[in-house]
Amino acid sequence: xxxxxxxxxxxxxxxxxxxxxxxxxxxxxxxxxxxxxxxxxxxxxxxxxxxxxxxxxxxxxxxxxxxxxxxxxxxxxxxxxxxxxxxxxxxxxxxxxxxxxxxxxxxxxxxxxxxxxxxxxxxxxxxxxxxxxxxxxxxxxxxxxxxxxxxxxxxxxxxxxxxxxxxxxxxxxxxxxxxxxxxxxxxxxxxxxxxxxxxxxxxxxxxxxxxxxxxxxxxxxxxxxxxxxxxxxxxxxxxxxxxxxxxxxxxxxxxxxxxxxxxxxxxxxxxxxxxxxxxxxxxxxxxxxxxxxxxxxxxxxxxxxxxxxxxxxxxxxxxxxxxxxxxxxxxxxxxxxxxxxxxxxxxxxxxxxxxxxxxxxxxxxxxxxxxxxxxxxxxxxxxxxxxxxxxxxxxxxxxxxxxxxxxxxxxxxxxxxxxxxxxxxxxxxxxxxxxxxxxxxxxxxxxxxxxxxxxxxxxxxxxxxxxxxxxxxxxxxxxxxxxxxxxxxxxxxxxxxxxxxxxxxxxxxxxxxxxxxxxxxxxxxxxxxxxxxxxxxxxxxxxxxxxxxxxxxxxxxxxxxxxxxxxxxxxxxxxxxxxxxxxxxxxxxxxxxxxxxxxxxxxxxxxxxxxxxxxxxxxxxxxxxxxxxxxxxxxxxxxxxxxxxxxxxxxxxxxxxxxxxxxxxxxxxxxxxxxxxxxxxxxxxxxxxxxxxxxx
Ligand code: HDD
Numbered sequence: 001x002x003x004x005x006x007x008x009x010x011x012x013x014x015x016x017x018x019x020x021x022x023x024x025x026x027x028x029x030x031x032x033x034x035x036x037x038x039x040x041x042x043x044x045x046x047x048x049x050x051x052x053x054x055x056x057x058x059x060x061x062x063x064x065x066x067x068x069x070x071x072x073x074x075x076x077x078x079x080x081x082x083x084x085x086x087x088x089x090x091x092x093x094x095x096x097x098x099x100x101x102x103x104x105x106x107x108x109x110x111x112x113x114x115x116x117x118x119x120x121x122x123x124x125x126x127x128x129x130x131x132x133x134x135x136x137x138x139x140x141x142x143x144x145x146x147x148x149x150x151x152x153x154x155x156x157x158x159x160x161x162x163x164x165x166x167x168x169x170x171x172x173x174x175x176x177x178x179x180x181x182x183x184x185x186x187x188x189x190x191x192x193x194x195x196x197x198x199x200x201x202x203x204x205x206x207x208x209x210x211x212x213x214x215x216x217x218x219x220x221x222x223x224x225x226x227x228x229x230x231x232x233x234x235x236x237x238x239x240x241x242x243x244x245x246x247x248x249x250x251x252x253x254x255x256x257x258x259x260x261x262x263x264x265x266x267x268x269x270x271x272x273x274x275x276x277x278x279x280x281x282x283x284x285x286x287x288x289x290x291x292x293x294x295x296x297x298x299x300x301x302x303x304x305x306x307x308x309x310x311x312x313x314x315x316x317x318x319x320x321x322x323x324x325x326x327x328x329x330x331x332x333x334x335x336x337x338x339x340x341x342x343x344x345x346x347x348x349x350x351x352x353x354x355x356x357x358x359x360x361x362x363x364x365x366x367x368x369x370x371x372x373x374x375x376x377x378x379x380x381x382x383x384x385x386x387x388x389x390x391x392x393x394x395x396x397x398x399x400x401x402x403x404x405x406x407x408x409x410x411x412x413x414x415x416x417x418x419x420x421x422x423x424x425x426x427x428x429x430x431x432x433x434x435x436x437x438x439x440x441x442x443x444x445x446x447x448x449x450x451x452x453x454x455x456x457x458x459x460x461x462x463x464x465x466x467x468x469x470x471x472x473x474x475x476x477x478x479x480x481x482x483x484x485x486x487x488x489x490x491x492x493x494x495x496x497x498x499x500x501x502x503x504x505x506x507x508x509x510x511x512x513x514x515x516x517x518x519x520x521x522x523x524x525x526x527x528x529x530x531x532x533x534x535x536x537x538x539x540x541x542x543x544x545x546x547x548x549x550x551x552x553x554x555x556x557x558x559x560x561x562x563x564x565x566x567x568x569x570x571x572x573x574x575x576x577x578x579x580x581x582x583x584x585x586x587x588x589x590x591x592x593x594x595x596x597x598x599x600x601x602x603x604x605x606x607x608x609x610x611x612x613x614x615x616x617x618x619x620x621x622x623x624x625x626x627x628x629x630x631x632x633x634x635x636x637x638x639x640x641x642x643x644x645x646x647x648x649x650x651x652x653x654x655x656x657x658x659x660x661x662x663x664x665x666x667x668x669x670x671x672x673x674x675x676x677x678x679x680x681x682x683x684x685x686x687x688x689x690x691x692x693x694x695x696x
Contacts, residue, residue, distance in 0.1 A: 162361015
C-alpha cells in the first residue's frame with residue numbers, strides 16, 4: 001500500500017505548523033490535559049510513523065479516552081428521565097404560628113431553588129410523553145440548610161408501605177425476561193401486581209386520567225404526597241400537605257396525541273421547559289399548604305398517614321403562601337440535572353416527617369441510592385447539591401472525592417482545643433438546631449398494616465365520581481387501552497372485579513371496551529363509602545383560556561398571503577402565544593408579491609401534534625400541491641382529531657375537506673377575521689371529541 005496521503009482526505013496538522021481551524025488565540029483558551037499541561041494537537045494520536053501503530057506513551061490520548069470511558073454514571077433507578085431548572089421561592093404569607101422554619105416565616109425573602117421534573121418508569125433515554133406519573137422534586141437552598149420536597153404531579157401513591165416499592169417498580173418497568181416495554185405501564189406484570197394490590201386502585205384512577213399525560217411541565221400541579229409536620233417555636237406540631245399550582249393551569253395532551261408526540265419529538269417536555277425559560281416566559285406556581293391539627297386529622301374518615309388517600313380541598317382548603325418561579329436553565333445537564341440528589345431527609349428546623357410508612361422508607365432509600373449513583377458519601381459537595389446561603393460544617397471527614405481542605409486538629413467533639421487557642425470546630429445548637437417532634441410512644445413491635453389503612457376503594461370512587469364526563473370517558477378508555485395490552489385474561493378479569501368496587505358504570509364500560517363479561521366484584525376489605533364529590537380534582541373547565549404558554553403552528557406554501565400570515569402572527573403573539581412557521585421545505589416560501597418567509601420547521605418533521613393550535617395559510621396552487629402529501633393531510637387531520645383550534649385561508653379548504661375536517665366552532669376561516677381562531681386556539685375543543693373518537 002502506498003504511504004502517500006489521500007488527496008480527498010487531507011490530514012489535519014494542528015500544532016505542527018500546518019493549517020488548522022482551531023488554534024488558541026490566548027493562553028487562557030489553550031486546551032490542556034486534566035492536569036493542566038497545554039496540548040499542541042487535539043486531532044492526531046501519537047504514532048510510530050504516519051501510518052504506524054499508536055504509542056502507549058501518548059498520555060493525552062489515554063487520558064482523554066479513559067475519561068470518556070467513564071462518563072456515564074448509573075441512572076436513577078426510578079425517575080431516570082428528567083429535566084430541571086433553577087429558580088426561586090418567595091414567601092407571601094408567614095406560617096410563623098405553625099413553623100419556625102425561616103423559609104416559611106420571612107415574608108418577601110427569595111430563596112434559591114432547583115426543580116427537577118421526571119417520568120418514573122422509563123430509562124434516561126426514554127421519551128417525555130408516556131402515560132406515567134411525573135416527578136416534581138424541589139430543592140430549596142434555605143438559610144437553614146437544604147429542604148428537598150420530592151413530590152409528584154399526583155397527590156397519592158400506589159402503595160402504603162415502603163416495603164412494597166421494589167415490587168411496584170419491578171412490576172412497572174420492562175419485564176425481566178424480555179427487556180420491554182420501555183416506559184409503559186400497559187403490560188402484564190404491572191397490571192398483575194396492581195390487581196393484587198387493591199390499595200393501588202385510587203392511584204390507578206389518577207394514572208389513567210389525563211394527569212398522567214401532561215401537556216408540559218409548566219402545566220402540572222405538584223404535590224408533596226406524604227403528610228409532613230410543621231413545628232413552631234414551642235415545638236407544637238401541625239400536619240401539613242404541600243401543593244404547587246401552575247399559573248398556566250393544569251393541562252394535558254390527548255392520548256393519541258401523546259403517542260404521536262413520542263415519535264415526533266421525544267424531548268417534547270424537555271424542549272418546552274428549556275425554550276420557555278430561554279424566551280423569558282418563566283414557569284410559575286403558587287405554593288400552598290393544607291394544615292390540620294391532630295384533632296382535625298382524627299376526625300377524618302381516613303388516615304392521613306396513608307399515602308393512598310388525599311385530603312379534599314373542600315374539607316381542608318389550601319392556604320397559598322408563596323410562589324415558585326423557574327427563571328434559569330442549567331448550564332450543564334450532567335453537572336446539575338443528572339447529579340442533583342434529592343433527599344426527603346433534607347428538612348430545615350421547623351419541618352418534620354410524619355409516621356407515614358411510605359415516607360419512613362423513603363427516609364432511608366434516597367441517601368442510599370445516591371451512594372451507588374454518585375459513588376461517594378461526599379455527593380453533597382457537588383455544586384447543585386451544596387447547601388447555599390448557609391454554612392455547612394461538621395466533623396465528618398475524608399471519603400472519596402473530598403473537595404474540602406479542613407484546617408486544624410478538631411475532627412472530634414467534644415474537645416477543649418479552644419482552651420489552647422486553637423479552633424475547636426462547630427458545636428450543636430439546642431435552640432436553633434433541628435428538633436424532632438416529641439411524639440409520645442409506647443408500642444408493641446409488629447409487622448402489621450393499620451386497620452385505618454384498609455379502605456381501598458372510597459377514594460378511588462371519590463376521584464372518579466368527581467370528574468367531568470369527558471374525564472371519566474378518558475379514564476375508562478385508558479383502562480381499556482392498557483388492559484387490551486395485557487395478554488393474561490385472568491389479569492384483566494381481576495382488574496374488572498376490583499373496578500366494580502370503584503364504580504359499577506366504570507367497570508361495565510371497561511368490560512364492554514374489552515368485550516368481556518363482567519366478573520363478580522372482588523371482596524373489599526372495607527365496604528367503599530360515598531364521599532362528597534370534590535370538583536377541585538378536575539382538570540377540564542378549570543385551566544385559563546389563554547394563548548400564554550401555547551404554540552401555534554402556521555402551515556404556509558409558496559404564493560400564500562403574507563398579510564394574512566402577519567395578521568395571525570401579530571394576534572397570537574399579542575395574546576402571549578408563540579408562532580412557528582411550517583413549510584414544505586425548510587428554506588421557507590415565496591409569498592404572494594415575492595417576499596420570502598423563513599420556516600421554523602419542515603412539514604414532515606413538524607406535525608401538528610407539537611402545536612396547541614394550527615393555521616393553514618396556503619395559496620390555491622400551494623394547497624393543490626399538498627393534496628396528495630400525507631404529512632399535510634395528517635397535519636390537518638390530527639389537529640382536528642386532537643381537538644385543536646384550526647384556522648384556514650379560504651384556499652386551504654380543499655385540504656381540510658380531504659383530511660376529513662368537519663367545520664365546527666373550533667374550525668375558523670381566516671377571511672379578514674382572526675378573533676374566532678384566537679378563541680379556538682386558547683383551549684381544546686372538547687365538544688368535538690365524540691365526533692372524532694369512540695371512547696369507552
Ligand atoms: Fe421516590 C426518586 C418521588 C416513593 C425511592 N422519587 C424519586 C424522584 C421523585 C420521587 C420525584 C426523582 C427525584 C429526582 O428528580 O432526582 N417517590 C416519590 C414520591 C413517592 C416516592 C412522590 C411517594 C410518596 N421513592 C418512594 C419510595 C421509595 C422511593 C417508597 C423507596 C422505598 N425514589 C426512590 C429512590 C430514588 C427516587 C430509589 C431513585 C433515584 C433517587 O431516589 O434519587 O431512592
